[in-house]
Amino acid sequence: MKRPLLLYSLSGIVIAMFAASASCDADPLAETTRKIAAEITANGRAYVNLQELTAIGPRLSGSEGAAKAVQWAARKMKSYGFDRVILQPTMVPHWTRGDVERAAVTSGARPLALEIAALGNSVGTPKEGVEGGVLEVHGLDEVRSLGKAVRGKIVFYNRPMDPTLAVTFQAYGKAVDQRTRGASVAAKQGAVAVLVRSMTTLSDEHYPHTGLLVYEEGTRKIPAAALSTHSANELSQLLKSHPNLSVNLKLSAVQDRFVSSFNVIGEITGRDLPQEYVVVGGHLDSWDLGTGAHDDGAGVVQSIETLRTLKALNLHPRRTIRAVLFMAEEFGAFGADEYARQAKAKGEKHVAALESDSGGFAPVGFQVEGGDQKVAALKRFIPYLAPLHAGSIEKGWSGTDVAPLGAQGAITLGYVPVSTHYFDYHHSARDRIEAVDSKDLHAGAAAIATLTYLLAEKGP
Amino acid sequence: MKRPLLLYSLSGIVIAMFAASASCDADPLAETTRKIAAEITANGRAYVNLQELTAIGPRLSGSEGAAKAVQWAARKMKSYGFDRVILQPTMVPHWTRGDVERAAVTSGARPLALEIAALGNSVGTPKEGVEGGVLEVHGLDEVRSLGKAVRGKIVFYNRPMDPTLAVTFQAYGKAVDQRTRGASVAAKQGAVAVLVRSMTTLSDEHYPHTGLLVYEEGTRKIPAAALSTHSANELSQLLKSHPNLSVNLKLSAVQDRFVSSFNVIGEITGRDLPQEYVVVGGHLDSWDLGTGAHDDGAGVVQSIETLRTLKALNLHPRRTIRAVLFMAEEFGAFGADEYARQAKAKGEKHVAALESDSGGFAPVGFQVEGGDQKVAALKRFIPYLAPLHAGSIEKGWSGTDVAPLGAQGAITLGYVPVSTHYFDYHHSARDRIEAVDSKDLHAGAAAIATLTYLLAEKGP
Numbered sequence: 001m002k003r004p005l006l007l008y009s010l011s012g013i014v015i016a017m018f019a020a021s022a023s024c025d026a027d028p029l030a031e032t033t034r035k036i037a038a039e040i041t042a043n044g045r046a047y048v049n050l051q052e053l054t055a056i057g058p059r060l061s062g063s064e065g066a067a068k069a070v071q072w073a074a075r076k077m078k079s080y081g082f083d084r085v086i087l088q089p090t091m092v093p094h095w096t097r098g099d100v101e102r103a104a105v106t107s108g109a110r111p112l113a114l115e116i117a118a119l120g121n122s123v124g125t126p127k128e129g130v131e132g133g134v135l136e137v138h139g140l141d142e143v144r145s146l147g148k149a150v151r152g153k154i155v156f157y158n159r160p161m162d163p164t165l166a167v168t169f170q171a172y173g174k175a176v177d178q179r180t181r182g183a184s185v186a187a188k189q190g191a192v193a194v195l196v197r198s199m200t201t202l203s204d205e206h207y208p209h210t211g212l213l214v215y216e217e218g219t220r221k222i223p224a225a226a227l228s229t230h231s232a233n234e235l236s237q238l239l240k241s242h243p244n245l246s247v248n249l250k251l252s253a254v255q256d257r258f259v260s261s262f263n264v265i266g267e268i269t270g271r272d273l274p275q276e277y278v279v280v281g282g283h284l285d286s287w288d289l290g291t292g293a294h295d296d297g298a299g300v301v302q303s304i305e306t307l308r309t310l311k312a313l314n315l316h317p318r319r320t321i322r323a324v325l326f327m328a329e330e331f332g333a334f335g336a337d338e339y340a341r342q343a344k345a346k347g348e349k350h351v352a353a354l355e356s357d358s359g360g361f362a363p364v365g366f367q368v369e370g371g372d373q374k375v376a377a378l379k380r381f382i383p384y385l386a387p388l389h390a391g392s393i394e395k396g397w398s399g400t401d402v403a404p405l406g407a408q409g410a411i412t413l414g415y416v417p418v419s420t421h422y423f424d425y426h427h428s429a430r431d432r433i434e435a436v437d438s439k440d441l442h443a444g445a446a447a448i449a450t451l452t453y454l455l456a457e458k459g460p
Numbered sequence: 461m462k463r464p465l466l467l468y469s470l471s472g473i474v475i476a477m478f479a480a481s482a483s484c485d486a487d488p489l490a491e492t493t494r495k496i497a498a499e500i501t502a503n504g505r506a507y508v509n510l511q512e513l514t515a516i517g518p519r520l521s522g523s524e525g526a527a528k529a530v531q532w533a534a535r536k537m538k539s540y541g542f543d544r545v546i547l548q549p550t551m552v553p554h555w556t557r558g559d560v561e562r563a564a565v566t567s568g569a570r571p572l573a574l575e576i577a578a579l580g581n582s583v584g585t586p587k588e589g590v591e592g593g594v595l596e597v598h599g600l601d602e603v604r605s606l607g608k609a610v611r612g613k614i615v616f617y618n619r620p621m622d623p624t625l626a627v628t629f630q631a632y633g634k635a636v637d638q639r640t641r642g643a644s645v646a647a648k649q650g651a652v653a654v655l656v657r658s659m660t661t662l663s664d665e666h667y668p669h670t671g672l673l674v675y676e677e678g679t680r681k682i683p684a685a686a687l688s689t690h691s692a693n694e695l696s697q698l699l700k701s702h703p704n705l706s707v708n709l710k711l712s713a714v715q716d717r718f719v720s721s722f723n724v725i726g727e728i729t730g731r732d733l734p735q736e737y738v739v740v741g742g743h744l745d746s747w748d749l750g751t752g753a754h755d756d757g758a759g760v761v762q763s764i765e766t767l768r769t770l771k772a773l774n775l776h777p778r779r780t781i782r783a784v785l786f787m788a789e790e791f792g793a794f795g796a797d798e799y800a801r802q803a804k805a806k807g808e809k810h811v812a813a814l815e816s817d818s819g820g821f822a823p824v825g826f827q828v829e830g831g832d833q834k835v836a837a838l839k840r841f842i843p844y845l846a847p848l849h850a851g852s853i854e855k856g857w858s859g860t861d862v863a864p865l866g867a868q869g870a871i872t873l874g875y876v877p878v879s880t881h882y883f884d885y886h887h888s889a890r891d892r893i894e895a896v897d898s899k900d901l902h903a904g905a906a907a908i909a910t911l912t913y914l915l916a917e918k919g920p
Contacts, residue, residue, distance in 0.1 A: 042624040392852040
């Protein structure tokens with residue numbers, strides 16, 4: 001055991017590990033960003049805030065839970081002494097699921113109860129339900145090509161998320177048209193209702209995953225529900241031996257009128273350029289099946305945490321930073337639209353907007369929407385983000401809530417965390433506080449706060 | 461609900477998500493790497509192989525478990541039809557913990573049993589143990605400065621890993637000198653034994669975390685053990701009220717002679733440049749407290765998976781790829797040294813060597829050891845890695861086992877996964893198969909296989 005290699009190897013490890021932070025000595029910005037991350041990692045409040053927020057319950061657009069969340073967020077921001085806290089009124093849709101959701105095989109095969117949840121925005125059924133034979137399909141074009149065979153049928157979209165895609169958002173993007181547009185496409189061919197395999201990475205589970213459906217203008221609105229992947233598998237199996245079975249679907253969902261609600265905005269006024277704004281945000285509403293811990297309680301508490309941290313460290317960057325908690329993202333980004341409309345009306349110059357709406361998992365980096373030059377310019381911040389394992393800055397989609405600010409000239413960015421398990425929870429009863437790891441949530445907050453500070457101090 | 465924004469927002473999501481993979485159409489390399497990732501994500505064997513490997517039990521250098529793991533790995537490689545499978549003999553240290561590990565407060569305070577594990581390489585104690593007053597310190601310099609006060613004492617190193625560092629490897633790097641060098645520094649001042657607070661991110665847990673200690677040549681070897689953080693906290697508390705308490709430490713650890721073992725090497729012969737080598741590797745040995753699932757079973761099965769995938773897809777890149785499972789990394793990288801020595805003796809030109817030894821967590825990217833130009837050149841592969849959320853290519857430490865190949869001109873790289881929880885498990889009884897998430901493990905394997913293929917096909 002007297003080999004010089006031993007000492008060489010070990011000291012190699014230690015020396016190399018320090019190398020990443022060595023730049024702190026030379027660069028005051030590195031020292032500041034190190035403090036930001038350290039404050040969150042050591043004293044972060046994001047997780048306890050997420051506990052409080054999710055304890056309110058679901059926060060469906062226009063619901064009592066959403067209204068309580070607005071009050072909670074405003075109180076929280078005031079308690080941290082943000083320079084301004086604003087409730088920005090916005091009209092939002094109010095849809096209710098109601099008490100009745102039932103689907104079952106009623107004839108042509110053994111009785112089989114199906115695990116379902118109405119899709120958001122779906123109309124209800126008559127009290128006695130809608131009944132029809134079931135047509136299993138795997139895409140919108142298939143429905144279009146089937147012509148008259150669709151008439152009077154319940155169309156069953158059963159194309160799964162592609163399990164070969166490591167980044168699960170890609171698999172979601174390739175499957176979700178069944179949920180968003182499947183109802184109207186089927187209605188045009190005469191279908192009476194739609195069942196859609198849940199958008200989830202869990203291939204045989206009992207929770208249905210809901211999400212928005214969008215009715216095409218001028219097309220008959222037919223009821224639509226998500227099936228748990230377990231029920232989708234069972235129904236598909238049963239159809240093989242009993243192709244003429246019938247299903248009855250009962251939904252008590254109601255599309256209600258618009259109601260008033262709020263975006264919640266907290267501000268730290270810029271030191272030099274108070275009229276230039278950098279937004280960090282997420283959406284305050286959630287689906288009604290869980291309590292929106294990952295989607296998007298995580299983004300909410302990370303946005304608040306960003307400003308709390310700057311206050312705690314007495315940092316006043318050059319530009320004004322706003323934490324914006326958008327309302328009604330899940331029903332079509334109504335709060336985001338209102339925020340952008342007002343920004344334009346007031347001539348507020350937004351230089352950058354960063355959204356966290358991909359879950360409270362450990363960081364990978366950020367996606368930037370826009371031209372190659374914008375992306376390249378932002379890569380100068382990688383040295384401050386790589387030590388947080390958030391150093392991947394790539395071109396890509398930013399987020400639904402910041403996109404309207406992009407149209408006004410802001411650079412828009414999306415926080416990118418590990419996506420492996422996001423769609424295990426997404427839009428289902430699984431999306432609760434237990435699904436969130438406090439260290440990962442805080443690691444994400446540290447990355448978001450760091451980049452937000454850099455954008456406000458140095459510009460995009 | 462008849463707002464055009466709705467459709468705009470939703471289609472925006474879908475379009476943006478597809479953008480990342482659009483380059484596949486134009487670039488055959490993108491298509492190939494997409495297939496590599498898809499094979500692993502859909503049909504990966506890394507997790508079931510890790511189940512098999514860890515079922516063997518601990519794989520301490522020179523142990524029966526390590527010998528069984530060598531046979532298992534060679535069989536596995538042959539079953540996948542690798543072009544060559546080589547057992548490369550190497551001498552490795554054999555240290556045994558033995559049956560007795562006990563530490564307790566024996567006088568000067570209430571009795572208190574301490575949760576301990578001998579550090580790897582520690583000498584044992586006499587049968588009756590070593591007894592002494594306890595001197596709590598927080599660093600090596602403090603011990604050096606205490607002079608005679610250290611004589612006859614058990615030195616208790618209690619500086620925790622810095623909880624403010626989001627990348628836990630940095631916190632490890634800043635604390636681990638207590639474990640690696642604390643014994644010899646204390647011995648020089650006359651200490652009789654050393655207790656070291658476990659190197660873990662869990663601040664109050666009951667499992668001790670072991671790891672290598674390195675005795676300085678010419679210095680008396682004193683016994684050393686890791687304390688669980690729970691016991692470290694308790695002992696520290698008790699010392700406040702009872703500074704004169706004594707502890708008795710009994711260890712049956714034995715430093716044995718060197719024994720023969722093997723590196724296991726699997727090869728896919730290069731299509732054009734068979735005399736140029738790209739290594740992908742991890743270490744086959746583990747600590748004896750758990751079953752080395754993250755450290756480094758993950759790296760072992762990911763390295764095998766890389767070659768399995770290329771075989772399954774019938775891909776033959778230009779250069780030869782070797783999966784190298786190094787032996788005795790934990791005791792000083794003896795297998796790695798032997799591998800590098802033979803490579804040099806045979807004039808094998810190693811152009812790149814990639815190590816996975818940071819756990820089986822979801823990918824962030826890779827660290828590259830070497831000059832800025834080397835790092836910059838490797839960034840051309842980011843477009844193939846970013847779709848796997850592994851697009852962070854940064855300068856940094858590569859790994860203990862590939863470092864000797866760096867000295868021969870190879871570019872060396874280290875796989876960088878999320879590090880949040882690595883040191884919850886590291887070197888402890890917690891490091892078992894239950895601690896590994898199969899999807900994250902496979903996501904890492906996909907990133908590693910992709911970069912290995914690119915290095916072999918395109919050169920570093």
